[in-house]
Amino acid sequence: MDKQTQQKLNMMLQGIAYRLQDEIDYFEGLTGEFKSGVVTFPLKCTLEDEKLIINFEGRNIETVPEKVPELITGFAKPYEKINIYYKSRGEMLIIEADNKNVTMKTKVLEEDRESIINSHADTGVVSGRDYLIKPGKADKLLKSIGIMAGNGKIKNDMIRKYNQIDHFVELIEPMLKDLMKDRSELKVVDCACGKSYLSFVLNYYLREVLRINCRFTGIDISDGVINSSRKIAEDLGYRNMTFIKGDIRTLLYENERGDAIQPDLVISLHACDVATDYALAYGIRNRARGIVAVPCCHSELLNQYSYKPFGEIIKHGVFKARLADVLTDGLRCMILEAFGYTVSAVEYVSPLDTPKNLLIRSLLSGGFNKGKYDACLEMAAKLSAEPMLIKETVNLHK
Numbered sequence: 001m002d003k004q005t006q007q008k009l010n011m012m013l014q015g016i017a018y019r020l021q022d023e024i025d026y027f028e029g030l031t032g033e034f035k036s037g038v039v040t041f042p043l044k045c046t047l048e049d050e051k052l053i054i055n056f057e058g059r060n061i062e063t064v065p066e067k068v069p070e071l072i073t074g075f076a077k078p079y080e081k082i083n084i085y086y087k088s089r090g091e092m093l094i095i096e097a098d099n100k101n102v103t104m105k106t107k108v109l110e111e112d113r114e115s116i117i118n119s120h121a122d123t124g125v126v127s128g129r130d131y132l133i134k135p136g137k138a139d140k141l142l143k144s145i146g147i148m149a150g151n152g153k154i155k156n157d158m159i160r161k162y163n164q165i166d167h168f169v170e171l172i173e174p175m176l177k178d179l180m181k182d183r184s185e186l187k188v189v190d191c192a193c194g195k196s197y198l199s200f201v202l203n204y205y206l207r208e209v210l211r212i213n214c215r216f217t218g219i220d221i222s223d224g225v226i227n228s229s230r231k232i233a234e235d236l237g238y239r240n241m242t243f244i245k246g247d248i249r250t251l252l253y254e255n256e257r258g259d260a261i262q263p264d265l266v267i268s269l270h271a272c273d274v275a276t277d278y279a280l281a282y283g284i285r286n287r288a289r290g291i292v293a294v295p296c297c298h299s300e301l302l303n304q305y306s307y308k309p310f311g312e313i314i315k316h317g318v319f320k321a322r323l324a325d326v327l328t329d330g331l332r333c334m335i336l337e338a339f340g341y342t343v344s345a346v347e348y349v350s351p352l353d354t355p356k357n358l359l360i361r362s363l364l365s366g367g368f369n370k371g372k373y374d375a376c377l378e379m380a381a382k383l384s385a386e387p388m389l390i391k392e393t394v395n396l397h398k
Contacts (some may be wrong), residue, residue, distance in 0.1 A: 373397065
């Protein structure tokens with residue numbers, strides 16, 4: 001193989017080496033075929049105890065990702081043609097090289113993905129409920145986040161929390177499958193992540209059950225919960241999870257080079273009062289492909305709104321508070337729709353588990369609609385209120 005071809009091959013292998021370093025958790029194998037005349041010599045590269053082992057021409061070579069291009073290019077010199085196959089979950093990169101050309105193509109392994117997704121039918125039952133996050137299989141996770149005791153039993157005082165998180169996953173599973181179409185990796189941001197129960201459970205379900213490549217970023221303003229979440233991620237070996245202290249009111253979603261990119265999914269579970277608005281605004285500002293929120297507390301609008309036609313009804317505090325909940329979340333849904341999202345709102349657990357049981361799901365399906373946004377402003381004006389989500393979004397479309 002001539003020097004020019006070797007240089008092109010090395011350049012493409014550099015890209016594979018970068019991918020390998022960046023997504024080592026998803027690496028499934030690297031194989032190759034080195035052809036000389038009618039004879040073919042196989043190459044195999046595997047990951048063993050976090051070390052790469054290359055087997056070629058009877059040799060076992062221990063190496064690191066950044067050395068792979070140099071090694072394979074060196075192997076290629078005496079051969080007329082080589083094929084390299086790099087496989088990660090749901091995707092294969094194929095390099096074909098000879099003295100005429102070097103090409104690389106990507107093959108999305110849709111059949112592999114579908115079989116993985118459809119094969120998860122094992123049972124895991126607690127108190128008559130069939131769980132997606134199954135005791136027995138997810139014990140390490142459930143113990144790490146404090147839901148399961150050391151004896152393998154779900155803690156009595158955590159059964160409701162367990163139900164909430166598991167049913168959350170069940171309700172957004174179809175959304176996850178939609179978001180993964182034509183993607184090799186899902187980028188998920190947990191706003192006001194707190195103890196990050198939801199992120200850890202979703203990460204487990206995506207990685208270990210659906211076998212979907214994913215990266216999680218948890219954001220919270222508290223040092224304590226961020227440090228705690230980092231420790232749990234380390235204990236579980238979840239290197240695809242990052243937790244940062246930050247203010248979601250101003251942050252943009254960026255890659256490691258500082259370039260603004262679009263997250264696939266923004267989630268927020270029980271962010272208190274206007275923190276839910278900040279989370280929704282974060283998703284809108286970053287044009288997240290999906291936004292899911294479970295709001296908690298609604299004191300902002302309760303302390304602002306009045307509506308003369310309902311005066312005799314909302315003079316009773318309990319009615320005013322309940323209506324404030326509906327108005328707050330109704331306006332949130334209207335604003336999401338104005339920014340191009342298709343929205344649904346459902347009860348995701350029984351009110352007996354928690355009265356804060358509304359789940360707002362939204363998928364980006366269009367662009368900004370000024371008429372719908374003006375209707376939001378008009379509705380807020382009728383209520384003599386200025387909701388936080390309007391304050392956070394009023395300049396985003398200008």
